[in-house]
Amino acid sequence: MRDRIAQVLDRLSPAERKVAELVAADPAGTMAATVASLARAAGVSEPTVVRFCRSLGYEGFADLRLALNRADAVAEGTAPPRPPRVIEAGMPIAEATGAVFDSAIASLTAARRQLDGAAVERAAIALVRAGRVEVWGLGAAAGLAMDLAHRLMATCRGVVARHDPDAQALAAATLDGESVVLCLSLTGRSRAVVQAAREAAAAGATVIALTRPASPLAAAATHLVSCVVEERTALRAPLTSRLVQFAFGDAICVAVALLAPPAAEARHARMTEALESRRIAP
Structure with a gap:
């Protein structure tokens, strides 16, 4: 994730860079955060957090957090869940239903890591x-x-x-x-x-x-x-x-x-x- 942030750092706005610095410094904290709490911690607006996620190529904060969880799973030597696909208009039904299960597996895996x-x-x-x-x-x-x-x-x-x-x-x-x-x-x-x-x-x-x-x-x-x-x-x-x-x-x-x-x-x-x-x- 740090490498990915470094690749786009020059293209980020000053506000987005604040989010980038926080995510790079504390990936574990980001995995347990919400858009609102991350925005408060970085001193920026919630839309800025979403724009930062999209600058990295993610659909939103939920996908960024899943990516962090997958990276953490790889570091621990466990198999990461399959990345969930966005269900779009015109997608074949069979493919869309598979994406539903992929999203469920990814969300449950991410949730397992935050369970206290x-x-x-x-x-x-x-x-x-x-x-x-x-x-x-x-x-x-x-x-x-x-x-x-x-x-x-x-x-x-x-x-x-x-x-x-x-x-x-x-x-x-x-x-x-x-x-x-x-x-x-x-x-x-x-x-x-x-x-x-x-x-x-x-x-x-x-x-x-x-x-x-x-x-x-x-x-x-x-x-x-x-x-x-x-x-x-x-x-x-x-x-x-x-x-x-x-x-x-x-x-x-x-x-x-x-x-x-x-x-x-x-x-x-x-x-x-x-x-x-x-x-x-x-």
Whole structure:
């Protein structure tokens, strides 16, 4: 990456050079950064960061970060993921579907490198000890909230998922010091979730946030499980950010299962049996 930056350095604007110097000096920090945090650190605007990425030949910051992760993988002797292809109008369907999987693999590989095992363990300990567990998410995160609640029923007490802002506000008013709330948001800026998280914390509950660091939701949390992933909004772009969020949630559930008391095994068996009885026999 330093060689690539050196090749274009003379063509960069003064503001872009500030970004270049920061990326070259701290590749690891760049991999964990966002466009906003990198812009603040370099003292430039967010569009300047994007222009710098394009000056290097990347579509945007997400692709720059993936390139840094691939370079890091090569340095560690591990196989880098296949570079994701941009899905464009007119691309054959078979090729486009392959690109979706390439993007998923690349995004999950990059996310794996930022996962903080210690943060996951702190969150898991809080969930296992809780007398009541609430899982909150809105919009696309609502599906993840439901999934995590189902997973945590076997290992935690009083688990419920809520994806309605009013229901979250009402629940926050009933929480206490034995309650834990797991809040889900890719951006950390969902107004309703942030407000409910603040109200839950004020009631004495432990708030776990699976979200972007340096966000309003992260600031409201007792424990942060940092999840930095660029959410692509182009019409044809694969939504790999959702896969990353689900993988982080899965990591939390597995950690909870490892810490859960032996009774969780029997509870899980009863839950499995209850579902099986509702399926049509083959």
